[in-house]
């Protein structure tokens with residue numbers, strides 16, 4: 433069966449599908465490698481046209497009552513949920529992720545985010561500051577045109593997570609999805625129009641890194657929100673600094689999951705699976721360094737190896753599939769090189785390995801040391817590195833001995849230890865006795881090299897708004913002469 437997912441046009445500017453005038457961008461279905469759509473990149477002029485449209489749409493959008501903006505986001509969420517099956521199918525073609533995941537995790541999370549900020553819209557207020565006879569107040573104002581740049585692992589969720597807080601605050605957006613997964617953002621643009629959003633408020637451009645760079649440095653852009661790797665983050669942050677642009681950086685990680693010997697072993701194994709193998713391991717917050725307390729190490733590894741046997745690798749469109757292909761042959765090759773490096777360094781391969789073709793099975797290394805590349809580098813694939821530890825202080829010290837700081841997890845039945853350990857962990861997002869749950873109500877983001885700013889929750893509004901202070905003089909003006 434040949435699959436096609438060709439959109440009406442590659443870009444979406446000022447409420448209209450527009451064909452890209454730049455280089456061709458073939459979209460491949462990761463499972464078969466077949467081309468399911470051919471898009472074209474935006475030229476620098478088209479990036480500029482999208483930014484101009486976003487700037488022009490800004491004042492009227494920002495002048496709406498917040499509740500009216502919220503209502504439009506709410507309608508978009510309802511459309512997404514009503515069409516979830518069809519959108520999940522497209523997300524699976526775009527990413528290769530199993531439909532068993534995309535039906536529950538991708539667009540539904542995007543819709544929840546739109547609903548959350550739709551509800552928050554009417555609560556976004558300033559402050560009144562009494563100063564005796566005089567007083568002051570603050571106005572929370574939008575930043576202007578926001579650039580959103582996405583990664584390929586959760587393309588539609590990322591688009592919604594960036595658009596929802598930006599738009600509800602009265603900003604407008606130009607979004608550039610990853611060149612690997614350009615399709616979902618175009619659907620979001622269409623859905624927004626259908627929900628009643630004015631043209632120009634949300635625009636989509638396509639392209640590789642250079643198109644992203646043109647967007648970041650466009651003079652109309654006031655803020656950049658990137659989801660991507662640390663090297664890209666450094667480049668984008670530096671480019672944004674030139675124009676004093678605000679940034680949100682959601683970057684990579686090598687997060688620790690610490691399992692103490694009093695933990696519920698079965699739950700800890702479940703969490704390690706979710707923390708390493710969901711989406712074939714292509715998740716930024718994955719807990720890929722699993723620290724096991726000596727006493728439970730071998731039981732944990734034996735049970736994990738047993739549980740992993742139940743994985744169902746195969747056709748992503750088959751609802752029974754639980755492990756899909758890697759996004760691209762190039763990425764699969766990088767993961768294979770990391771696995772080979774682990775073997776060459778002398779780590780014990782408990783299960784998995786380099787796999788075949790587009791597939792890499794859930795892979796577990798044990799007896800690794802903290803300095804092996806499988807324990808230091810983000811692999812962005814289904815590779816878990818188990819490390820053992822003796823006591824709490826050692827576990828926290830070693831967990832923190834990384835430049836990354838996106839996420840962390842702890843498994844223990846000891847209530848005080850759980851809270852003490854998370855307090856000591858250098859990570860933006862922590863889980864106790866669970867892993868990788870990212871509800872929209874909770875702030876999400878990293879510390880250290882893993883990023884800046886927070887997505888989701890009311891905290892995201894801080895990163896899409898600025899305060900104007902207004903001093904109100906109620907009496908005469910005293911001047912020295």
Ligand SMILES: NC(=O)C1=CN([C@@H]2O[C@H](COP(=O)(O)OP(=O)(O)OC[C@H]3O[C@@H](n4cnc5c(N)ncnc54)[C@H](O)[C@@H]3O)[C@@H](O)[C@H]2O)C=CC1
Pocket residue numbers: 581582583584585586608609610611639640641642643644645646648659660661662663664665667668681682683684685715716717810812838878883
């Ligand atoms: N913290 C988070 O929320 C998440 C972080 N990630 C991270 O993303 C990475 C994987 O995604 P990739 O798409 O491979 O990341 P990437 O860094 O290669 O690309 C990310 C995006 O940046 C664009 N880009 C590349 N160079 C650019 C430049 N100079 N200027 C502007 N834009 C540019 C790309 O076209 C793409 O849209 C991993 O490191 C992963 O950990 C992924 C998902 C979530």
